[in-house]
Amino acid sequence: MKRRAVRKSVNVLALGLSALMTAIGLIFLGAILWTLVKDGVAGMSAAVFTQNTPPPGTASGGLLNAIYGSAIMTVLGILIGAPIGILAGTYLAEYGRKSALSSVIRFINDVLLSAPSIIIGLFVYELVVVPMGNFSAISGAIALAIIAMPVIVRTTEDMLNLVPQGMKDASTAMGAYPWRTITSIAYPAARSGMVTGLLLAVARISGETAPLLFTALNNQFWSTSLKAPMANLPVVIFQFALSPYANWQQLAWAGALLITFAILVLSIIARVAVSRLGPGAARK
Amino acid sequence: MIHEPRRADSNVAGGSDAGRRLSEGGLNLKPSGRVHVPDSLDAGSPGRAVGEASVADPVFSCRDVSVFYGAKQALKGVTIDVARRQVLAAIGPSGCGKSTFLRCLNRMNDTIPGARVTGTITLDGRDIYSKRQDVAQLRARIGMVFQKPNPFPKSIYDNVAYGPRIHKLTRSRTDLDELVFTSLARAGLWDEVKDRLGSLAIGLSGGQQQRLCIARALAVQPEVILMDEPCSALDPIATAHVEDLIEQLRASYAIVIVTHSMQQAARVSQRTAYFYMGQLIEVGDTDRVFTNPQHRLTEDYITGRFG
Numbered sequence: 267m268k269r270r271a272v273r274k275s276v277n278v279l280a281l282g283l284s285a286l287m288t289a290i291g292l293i294f295l296g297a298i299l300w301t302l303v304k305d306g307v308a309g310m311s312a313a314v315f316t317q318n319t320p321p322p323g324t325a326s327g328g329l330l331n332a333i334y335g336s337a338i339m340t341v342l343g344i345l346i347g348a349p350i351g352i353l354a355g356t357y358l359a360e361y362g363r364k365s366a367l368s369s370v371i372r373f374i375n376d377v378l379l380s381a382p383s384i385i386i387g388l389f390v391y392e393l394v395v396v397p398m399g400n401f402s403a404i405s406g407a408i409a410l411a412i413i414a415m416p417v418i419v420r421t422t423e424d425m426l427n428l429v430p431q432g433m434k435d436a437s438t439a440m441g442a443y444p445w446r447t448i449t450s451i452a453y454p455a456a457r458s459g460m461v462t463g464l465l466l467a468v469a470r471i472s473g474e475t476a477p478l479l480f481t482a483l484n485n486q487f488w489s490t491s492l493k494a495p496m497a498n499l500p501v502v503i504f505q506f507a508l509s510p511y512a513n514w515q516q517l518a519w520a521g522a523l524l525i526t527f528a529i530l531v532l533s534i535i536a537r538v539a540v541s542r543l544g545p546g547a548a549r550k
Numbered sequence: 551m552i553h554e555p556r557r558a559d560s561n562v563a564g565g566s567d568a569g570r571r572l573s574e575g576g577l578n579l580k581p582s583g584r585v586h587v588p589d590s591l592d593a594g595s596p597g598r599a600v601g602e603a604s605v606a607d608p609v610f611s612c613r614d615v616s617v618f619y620g621a622k623q624a625l626k627g628v629t630i631d632v633a634r635r636q637v638l639a640a641i642g643p644s645g646c647g648k649s650t651f652l653r654c655l656n657r658m659n660d661t662i663p664g665a666r667v668t669g670t671i672t673l674d675g676r677d678i679y680s681k682r683q684d685v686a687q688l689r690a691r692i693g694m695v696f697q698k699p700n701p702f703p704k705s706i707y708d709n710v711a712y713g714p715r716i717h718k719l720t721r722s723r724t725d726l727d728e729l730v731f732t733s734l735a736r737a738g739l740w741d742e743v744k745d746r747l748g749s750l751a752i753g754l755s756g757g758q759q760q761r762l763c764i765a766r767a768l769a770v771q772p773e774v775i776l777m778d779e780p781c782s783a784l785d786p787i788a789t790a791h792v793e794d795l796i797e798q799l800r801a802s803y804a805i806v807i808v809t810h811s812m813q814q815a816a817r818v819s820q821r822t823a824y825f826y827m828g829q830l831i832e833v834g835d836t837d838r839v840f841t842n843p844q845h846r847l848t849e850d851y852i853t854g855r856f857g
Contacts, residue, residue, distance in 0.1 A: 364663055432700035436763070439658055440713045440770055441690030450712070455703045 299526075306523025309516035314524075318488050319502060325513055329521050331488045335496040336525075339403055339482060340472045342492075343410030348464060351415045355422025360448050372423075379416040386412050387477035395481055403489075403496035406482025413474060414467040421463025425456035458540045465536040469529045475500035499525055598629070599823075600845040601834035605633040609774055609804040610655055615669035617650050617659060624650045626828040627669070632774070637796060637805045639819035639836065641812060642851070646825040648808045652776050655806065656692040657685050674773075690717050693767030693775040693803075698783050699759035701751035701766075706743050709751045709762055710734060713770035729769055737765035738795055757788025764795060775799065777807040781814065793818050812852055816840050824848045 313328040320327025354371065362368035387409055394405040429452045437447040453460070483495040484502060499521045506518035608631035617625035625647045632638050632655075640648035650659065657678065659665040671678050678688050690713070702709050710730045713719070720726040730747075734740040739761045743754070751762055760780060767775060777796075781789040796805060796818045809815050815822050816836060823833040824847070832839060832848040843849040 430700065432696055432698055433702060435658065435661070436694075436696060436700045436702070436766075437712070438661060439656060439689055439692075439694035439696075440716070440767070441686040441688070442716050443686050446716055450716070451702055 302519070302523055302526060305516070305519035306526075309518075309520035310523070311520075314517065314520050319486055319497060319506075319517070320513065321486060322509070322511060322514075327513060327517065329499065329502065329517055329524070331485065331497040332499045332502040332521065333524065334488075334490075335403065335482065335485070335498040336472060336500070338490075339407045339410055339478070339496065339498060340468060342404070342407035343414055343471050344464065344468055346407060347411035347414035347467065348418055350411075351418025351467075352422050352460070354415075355419045356426065356448060358419070358423040359426035360444065360452065375416045375419050378412075379420060382476075383413055383474050384476035384480075387480035390477065391480040398493070400493075401481060401483035401495040402493050403482050404492040406478050406496060406498065407492075409477035409481045410471040410474060413477060414471050417467040417470055418463055421466065422456075422460055425459030425463065426452050428459065429455040461539045462536045465532050465539070469532050472528060472532075473500060473525050475504050479504075599830040600832040600848070601839070603630045603830075603833050605631045607634065608632055609634050609673065610806075611670075611672045611675075612651075612654070613670045615651070615654055615667065615671060617647070617654060618666040618668075619662065620664040624828055625654070628825075628830045630823060630830055630833055632804055632806055633821065634804050635800060635802065636821060637800050637807060637819040638821045638823060639815035640806065640808045640823050640825060641810075641815050642825035642831075644810075645827075647828040648823075648825045649778055650828075651825065651830075652778055652806060652808050655774070655776055656689050656694055658689075658694070660685060690770055691773050693764075693770060693772035695760070695763050695767055695775065695777040695780045697779040699756055699763055701754070701759050701762055704751060705748050706734075706751050706754070706762060707747040710765050710769045713766060717770060719769075719771065733765040733769040734762075736768050736799070737761045738791065738798075739765055755788070757784050757791055760784060760788065760792060761795065764792070764799075768799075772803070774804045774806070777805065779808055779810060782810060789814075812840075824851060826851070 311328075313326055314330075315328060315333070316330060317326065317328030318331040319329060354375075358368050358372060362371075390405050390409040390412065394408055395401055398405065426448075433451055433455065434447050437451045438444075442450070478498055478501050482498055482501070484505060485495045485497040487497075489496055503518045503521045503525075506514035506521070509515065610632035612628055612630050612632075615625060615628045616623060628647075628651060640651060642648050653659045654667055654671060655673075655678075657667075659667055667679060673688070673691070677683070702712060704712070707730055710733050711726055714726055714729050720729055731740065734743065739758060742758060743762075751759065754762060760783075764775075764780075781792050784792065793814065796807065799805060800820075807815075807818065819836045821833065822836045822839040824831045824839065824843075824845070826847055832843060832845040834844075839848065840852055843852060
């Protein structure tokens with residue numbers, strides 16, 4: 267009888283502690299989101315989407331060039347990173363499943379997955395920026411691609427591994443070559459998961475600051491040249507938030523809200539894509 | 551496969567010979583305590599099965615076929631022919647090598663890392679393991695149906711059309727429609743699915759899925775159909791459906807079916823091959839094998855003394 271009382275109180279204690287810690291975590295998260303929405307909405311105006319980043323000392327100004335730059339470099343980064351990532355993930359899951367090379371690649375990919383992004387910025391700086399002689403949008407896109415790649419490799423491999431072997435065997439037994447089985451059977455079956463992986467990679471790179479500091483840097487003006495420095499939201503936020511000008515700080519908040527909102531929308535699209543695209547052939 | 555040597559009950563097992571063999575281990579005994587001792591597993595010429603291994607004008611002709619998975623030998627010197635327009639049933643306890651044998655015939659063992667096949671197998675007189683043989687072309691001539699229904703994550707139509715499409719068997723959409731229709735009709739599925747060809751195949755019942763897999767195999771217009779325990783995941787009614795289908799298909803195809811059910815082997819096949827521990831023990835006309843087995847091991851298995 268007594269034992270049961272002890273157990274009961276231990277249970278209550280454990281439950282209470284977990285609830286408390288969850289609450290503490292949620293309070294911080296809520297506070298961050300609240301500040302972000304409050305200051306971000308205050309900084310929002312039509313000018314944010316129509317004007318370029320203002321020079322110091324002037325009133326108003328917007329984020330148009332930064333929004334454009336972020337979009338361009340994110341899209342370019344995914345365009346470079348996705349094919350490499352998907353093909354590498356396919357190799358790991360289908361062709362080189364058990365080879366020694368695969369385990370090496372898998373290990374290096376995991377290291378890359380958790381590498382600090384500033385190191386990738388430095389790497390691309392040495393590799394692209396220094397030979398080119400100046401900061402550029404393309405080097406920024408390359409840095410983002412390198413960050414996106416390991417995420418895509420990993421999700422592609424995981425999703426392909428979820429496709430039942432029996433399904434692939436059936437295709438093989440019908441006389442399909444491996445590439446045919448992969449493109450006609452494995453990819454469609456794993457499609458929803460792979461799309462989610464891609465969107466996660468987009469979310470990941472759209473908020474990266476450190477690698478862009480060393481590569482695309484920033485640009486106060488409207489520029490669409492891939493060979494020139496390009497404005498982008500993360501670096502603008504970084505710069506403006508630390509500035510003494512009130513209107514810059516407000517724009518930084520607006521930019522932060524924009525990125526967060528964009529990632530939220532992407533996540534929702536990813537969820538919807540999962541439920542729409544594949545009724546779960548890969549999960550059966 | 552559980553290797554569980556037990557003490558022999560000598561008056562059942564028959565003498566000291568049994569004790570010696572049991573102490574060597576490797577016998578597969580039921581926990582019932584009923585002991586069975588193979589008296590000539592390794593006697594006589596190794597790999598020689600009792601019965602009639604050869605037939606006139608075979609589809610497949612296997613000579614001294616062995617399969618190794620790494621160091622483990624899963625099939626030991628099997629010599630057997632597969633006849634045209636006939637069902638050959640491969641029976642035997644789990645792990646006896648009957649599925650391994652089946653997977654040799656369309657070289658599906660090639661997909662397993664570390665698998666090695668020795669001996670010769672010919673299809674219509676040509677060595678299927680020769681270096682010049684294109685594996686995909688070979689597999690296109692041999693349909694395979696698996697234990698678990700494994701439809702592709704596509705529509706019913708696209709499942710059946712998959713094979714014809716990858717092998718470019720049809721010229722026009724009309725031809726393809728026709729081939730999908732005949733394949734589904736031959737598999738006895740057309741009436742059930744004709745109104746929903748565009749819906750996903752995983753929405754079908756298990757038995758329907760398995761018949762869809764058979765239709766999918768037929769659509770490639772194979773010469774032989776291999777079936778690896780096609781009914782073990784199906785209920786009795788769906789099983790009866792598939793067995794009727796096998797009976798009809800026999801008129802045009804050679805069929806090799808691996809089954810755990812001896813009743814099924816007796817019902818659907820004309821020839822039966824009994825495998826035990828990687829060896830082909832006995833092969834012959836199904837009626838003869840089941841009514842008058844010539845090997846003691848076969849008799850013990852089909853009379854239910856073990857296995």
